[in-house]
Amino acid sequence: MQNKPVILLSLLLALFLILIVSIQASAYDAMTQVPYTDIAVTKITINPKNPELGDKVEAEITIKNLGDVTAGVTYVYGVSGPGWGFGSSNRPYCLELEPDEEYIVRMSFIASDVGGYRINARIVGVFIHDTNVKNNRRELVFNVD
Secondary structure, rough: OOOHHHHHHHHHHHHHHHHHHHHHHHHHHHHHOOOEEEEEEEEEEEEEEOOOOOEEEEEEEEEEEEEOEEEEEEEEEEEEEEEEEEEEOOOOOEEEEOOEEEEEEEEEOOOOEEEEEEEEEEEEEEOOEEEHHHHEEEEHHHHEO
């Protein structure tokens, strides 16, 4: 009968230690969580939709933060036509996007040649882990007749 207090005390001590370890593990998990986001090139549009030779083409590229944390973003974009092009990965641009914020890149050019045109954009860097890199690039291809 004298062992009951010792056993009870040992059980209480074991429960206390389990509780302390559990609290520490939870606190460690909370402190080490890495923020995630999803930055995407969501669309590329042109106006007019079917440009003709000599038209001024106005293009918009939409980049959006689909995540729930603010993120620094580096992107590149360009356009190419028959025998020419401008913009490339040699000239990156940087911006910061709040959650659900979008940024629109605007550019214009003259459809000066008959043939195929291509507008492309891609995210080349996100300063917080990007959960979906498959939506980090987009291109629009069209012809001028």
